Amino acid sequence: MTFLEKIRSAQTKTNSKLCIGLDTSLSNVPEFLLKEENPVLAFNKEIIDATKDLACAYKPNVAYYEAYGIKGMQALEGTLAYIPKSTFTIADIKRGDIGATSDQYAIAYQELFPFDAITISPYMGSDSVGSFLQREDRGVFFLGLTSNQGAKDFQYLELTNGKKLYEEVTDKVRQWNNEKYNCGLVVGATKPSELSALRERAPELPFLIPGIGAQGGSLSDVLKANGEGIAIINVSRAICGASKGKDFAEAARSAAMKLVDEMR
Amino acid sequence: MTFLEKIRSAQTKTNSKLCIGLDTSLSNVPEFLLKEENPVLAFNKEIIDATKDLACAYKPNVAYYEAYGIKGMQALEGTLAYIPKSTFTIADIKRGDIGATSDQYAIAYQELFPFDAITISPYMGSDSVGSFLQREDRGVFFLGLTSNQGAKDFQYLELTNGKKLYEEVTDKVRQWNNEKYNCGLVVGATKPSELSALRERAPELPFLIPGIGAQGGSLSDVLKANGEGIAIINVSRAICGASKGKDFAEAARSAAMKLVDEMR
Numbered sequence: 286m287t288f289l290e291k292i293r294s295a296q297t298k299t300n301s302k303l304c305i306g307l308d309t310s311l312s313n314v315p316e317f318l319l320k321e322e323n324p325v326l327a328f329n330k331e332i333i334d335a336t337k338d339l340a341c342a343y344k345p346n347v348a349y350y351e352a353y354g355i356k357g358m359q360a361l362e363g364t365l366a367y368i369p370k371s372t373f374t375i376a377d378i379k380r381g382d383i384g385a386t387s388d389q390y391a392i393a394y395q396e397l398f399p400f401d402a403i404t405i406s407p408y409m410g411s412d413s414v415g416s417f418l419q420r421e422d423r424g425v426f427f428l429g430l431t432s433n434q435g436a437k438d439f440q441y442l443e444l445t446n447g448k449k450l451y452e453e454v455t456d457k458v459r460q461w462n463n464e465k466y467n468c469g470l471v472v473g474a475t476k477p478s479e480l481s482a483l484r485e486r487a488p489e490l491p492f493l494i495p496g497i498g499a500q501g502g503s504l505s506d507v508l509k510a511n512g513e514g515i516a517i518i519n520v521s522r523a524i525c526g527a528s529k530g531k532d533f534a535e536a537a538r539s540a541a542m543k544l545v546d547e548m549r
Numbered sequence: 550m551t552f553l554e555k556i557r558s559a560q561t562k563t564n565s566k567l568c569i570g571l572d573t574s575l576s577n578v579p580e581f582l583l584k585e586e587n588p589v590l591a592f593n594k595e596i597i598d599a600t601k602d603l604a605c606a607y608k609p610n611v612a613y614y615e616a617y618g619i620k621g622m623q624a625l626e627g628t629l630a631y632i633p634k635s636t637f638t639i640a641d642i643k644r645g646d647i648g649a650t651s652d653q654y655a656i657a658y659q660e661l662f663p664f665d666a667i668t669i670s671p672y673m674g675s676d677s678v679g680s681f682l683q684r685e686d687r688g689v690f691f692l693g694l695t696s697n698q699g700a701k702d703f704q705y706l707e708l709t710n711g712k713k714l715y716e717e718v719t720d721k722v723r724q725w726n727n728e729k730y731n732c733g734l735v736v737g738a739t740k741p742s743e744l745s746a747l748r749e750r751a752p753e754l755p756f757l758i759p760g761i762g763a764q765g766g767s768l769s770d771v772l773k774a775n776g777e778g779i780a781i782i783n784v785s786r787a788i789c790g791a792s793k794g795k796d797f798a799e800a801a802r803s804a805a806m807k808l809v810d811e812m813r
Contacts, residue, residue, distance in 0.1 A: 358619050389613050393612065407703060439672060442717060453703065500647070
């Protein structure tokens with residue numbers, strides 16, 4: 286299946302746009318799981334078991350696994366293997382480097398860890414992203430307008446061509462998408478009016494939308510702003526951190542169910 | 550020692566501004582080393598043995614180690630441990646994410662792998678970089694003007710405030726530097742006239758300058774353009790790939806010596 290077919294298929298099967306962010310560090314894991322050989326992996330497996338009929342996608346943020354060293358790499362590998370094949374997977378890596386180096390990142394996160402999609406920072410431009418766009422069945426979500434305050438520092442800067450930087454990035458991503466239709470855009474849930482304008486600007490691009498919940502974005506605002514476009518809506522802490530007790534997986538399921546009900 | 554003291558001390562000790570980029574993949578390693586338990590680590594150790602009196606710094610690009618999986622993480626750890634304590638170390642990671650995630654990257658590349666400095670992409674702005682700037686003894690080189698062609702896509706864009714994007718980034722990095730003096734800038738060797746102008750703009754910032762050799766930058770142009778500023782000049786392929794035979798370490802030493810002679 287192509288990148289877009291995979292997203293559509295996973296969303297149809299679950300009747301959901303929810304992506305669960307698996308940003309798991311040891312300090313998130315309930316105490317009773319710390320005796321497990323790999324507590325991060327054990328935690329993720331329980332979250333997946335409890336939510337796999339509700340989540341169209343899972344998105345581990347690789348930073349959490351890197352901070353956990355070799356056990357983190359094992360947890361990442363085990364987590365990816367445990368996610369049902371029909372569910373979409375995104376490695377949140379936000380990398381970007383010269384071509385020869387991007388080739389290596391593509392090996393890491395398209396082959397060694399065969400994720401369906403990755404996130405990439407656009408700052409280094411066209412020749413830094415080509416490595417990631419070689420395969421029809423693997424996609425890239427480029428950082429467009431991020432959900433954090435600091436987005437203002439550069440992304441909102443006004444260019445002499447009349448656009449803001451994030452709009453210029455969006456237009457460039459639309460060009461990059463023209464060959465294999467394997468590009469998408471990260472657009473923060475905390476900025477619904479800009480999200481709505483970006484949806485008009487790039488109706489064909491799938492959006493990966495983080496920032497609901499802990500970061501302050503509202504699901505109903507996002508759904509309205511996004512309209513009919515393909516969107517994967519990521520929630521991390523509000524689901525995976527819904528409880529720190531023995532009932533963490535049930536609590537995660539309840540939190541996910543509430544969001545999915547609202548989507549449906 | 551602080552970030553700047555570490556750089557100065559390493560450069561004084563070696564009388565050199567040369568940083569050797571350890572961008573080691575299995576396909577770079579000469580055949581006779583492939584029987585080693587960890588060929589990438591074995592390769593790096595020989596390069597370090599052959600060049601440690603000539604290099605003020607080593608810079609592994611983490612992409613190459615990620616592409617090699619768990620053995621890559623072991624190679625990265627072993628390489629960092631093998632570099633002499635007086636030599637400056639840079640993890641080329643080009644990360645950048647929201648604060649909570651950047652905290653995790655800081656754990657990974659300032660604590661778990663205790664590098665003296667890391668490279669960071671500025672696209673997500675102030676609150677995405679604070680995690681990396683907490684320690685006086687650890688520095689950050691922000692992507693300013695990169696050495697690749699694609700730098701034109703966004704970094705050169707003209708802003709309505711009269712600056713180019715990379716100049717705006719430079720000004721912001723100067724602000725970030727004001728608290729703990731632990732910031733630097735990545736400026737590509739392939740753009741000597743812009744390098745010279747950036748040196749005037751930010752005389753106090755250490756520059757990490759990649760792009761000599763395989764990417765086409767000229768050492769003499771860089772030295773002239775940089776003038777008296779603190780600079781760490783990175784060369785990867787022209788040293789580590791100088792030979793693919795049994796003499797690879799000697800060939801690396803000769804290539805490094807030639808560059809250092811020109812610097813001196």
